[in-house]
Amino acid sequence: NAGVMQNPRHLVRRRGQEARLRCSPMKGHSHVYWYRQLPEEGLKFMVYLQKENIIDESGMPKERFSAEFPKEGPSILRIQQVVRGDSAAYFCASSRQGTGANVLTFGAGSRLTVL
Amino acid sequence: GENVEQHPSTLSVQEGDSAVIKCTYSDSASNYFPWYKQELGKGPQLIIDIRSNVGEKKDQRIAVTLNKTAKHFSLHITETQPEDSAVYFCAAGGGYQKVTFGIGTKLQVIP
Numbered sequence: 001n002a003g004v005m006q007n008p009r010h011l012v013r014r015r016g017q018e019a020r021l022r023c024s025p026m027k028g029h030s031h032v033y034w035y036r037q038l039p040e041e042g043l044k045f046m047v048y049l050q051k052e053n054i055i056d057e058s059g060m061p062k063e064r065f066s067a068e069f070p071k072e073g074p075s076i077l078r079i080q081q082v083v084r085g086d087s088a089a090y091f092c093a094s095s096r097q098g099t100g101a102n103v104l105t106f107g108a109g110s111r112l113t114v115l
Numbered sequence: 116g117e118n119v120e121q122h123p124s125t126l127s128v129q130e131g132d133s134a135v136i137k138c139t140y141s142d143s144a145s146n147y148f149p150w151y152k153q154e155l156g157k158g159p160q161l162i163i164d165i166r167s168n169v170g171e172k173k174d175q176r177i178a179v180t181l182n183k184t185a186k187h188f189s190l191h192i193t194e195t196q197p198e199d200s201a202v203y204f205c206a207a208g209g210g211y212q213k214v215t216f217g218i219g220t221k222l223q224v225i226p
Binding site: 043108 | 116121146147149151157158159160161164166204208209210213214215216217218219
């Protein structure tokens with residue numbers, strides 16, 4: 001009964017490279033959320049997806065960031081042309097239903113370091 | 116959108132004492148208030164949640180209270196233990212809103 005699985009746990013990229021973070025939701029969960037946590041800061045919402053649909057991307061930067069949740073396979077958060085300010089922990093959460101009143105289960109996070 | 120404020124940002128208590136963390140929210144439509152605990156290097160884990168149809172909920176040493184009129188909710192930890200040391204996040208959500216988190220409280224329990 002695996003929980004939310006994120007990989008890689010740690011990722012190092014040089015400025016200008018691309019970062020891809022993957023998230024497999026809990027079994028039976030079809031709603032995925034991505035949050036970003038900067039050092040000594042809280043969790044900032046980025047995007048909410050269902051299979052093949054982006055429901056709410058109000059927290060995503062307009063450029064360089066994209067997310068998808070295909071019919072098959074994990075959800076992917078993609079950051080193009082990374083900059084040092086992208087260094088953060090990126091957490092994925094999943095829920096069984098998609099409203100804001102449902103329990104979110106978080107993964108262990110992917111920690112991105114941009115050199 | 117929803118705005119959640121959390122106080123204090125850091126809290127140190129002696130082992131065995133109580134710890135209280137307070138949060139306020141702005142959107143009266145919010146009806147779900149979870150609390151998460153995050154240990155170093157790990158993802159947040161839900162420890163307790165409360166919905167707007169109740170004013171208080173307790174689970175062993177942890178209790179949450181909710182005042183919908185004042186838009187306040189609080190986490191109370193009694194008989195604190197060193198393993199309670201972590202960062203605690205409050206959050207608010209409901210309906211079709213995303214869950215919005217507070218900035219976190221770093222709790223240190225001193226043995």
